[in-house]
Amino acid sequence: MSRTSAVLIMLIDNILHKYVSSIKSDNLSAMLKKYNEESFNKSHKVLLMAHSQGNLFGNEIYDALGWKQNYFKMVSIATPASRVADSFAPYTTFKCDEVINNWLGSGVGIPGHLPGKMDCIPIGDFDGDNHQLVKYYLPNFNSLSEIMQNVENQLGKLDATLSQ
Numbered sequence: 001m002s003r004t005s006a007v008l009i010m011l012i013d014n015i016l017h018k019y020v021s022s023i024k025s026d027n028l029s030a031m032l033k034k035y036n037e038e039s040f041n042k043s044h045k046v047l048l049m050a051h052s053q054g055n056l057f058g059n060e061i062y063d064a065l066g067w068k069q070n071y072f073k074m075v076s077i078a079t080p081a082s083r084v085a086d087s088f089a090p091y092t093t094f095k096c097d098e099v100i101n102n103w104l105g106s107g108v109g110i111p112g113h114l115p116g117k118m119d120c121i122p123i124g125d126f127d128g129d130n131h132q133l134v135k136y137y138l139p140n141f142n143s144l145s146e147i148m149q150n151v152e153n154q155l156g157k158l159d160a161t162l163s164q
Helices: 003-038 054-064 066-071 133-137 141-160
Strands: 046-051 072-077
Touching: 003 054, 046 054, 046 141, 054 072, 066 072, 072 141, 133 141
Parallel strands: 046 072
Antiparallel strands: none
C-alpha cells in the first residue's frame, strides 16, 4: 500500500470515527435503556445477532453492561470490528466481503478489522459486495449453517448462566 493510500485511509477513518461518535452516544443510551427495561430488569437474558456496524454497537453495549455481561451474548456477522463482545464470541465474516476486506476499494480491509474466516461460494448471479446479510450471508449454506451453530452455542451459554 502506498503512503498516499495509507494517509487517505487514516483521514477517512478519522472522519468516519467523528461521524459515528456523534450519533453513537444517543443510540447506545437508548439501547441500554431498552435492554434494561425490557430484559435485564425482568431477569431476562439477551442474545444479540449483529451484522456489520451493529457489531460496533454490540461491543459498546457489552462494555457498558458491567456485571450484566454474563447475561448478554452476541453472534457477529460481517463484522468490521477489531474484536467480538467477549474473547469467546463467535463471528462469521467472508474472506470475499468487499466492505470488510476491500474498504472503499482501497485493496485493504477496514483498519483493525477481524479477518474474514470463511471461504466464499458464489450464489447464482449475485454481483454485489458479498456483505449484505439477506442477499449473501443468509442464502449461503455454509455461512447460514455457521451462524445457526453460533446462535445455538450462545443460547447454550446463556441457558447455563445462573439467574440474576
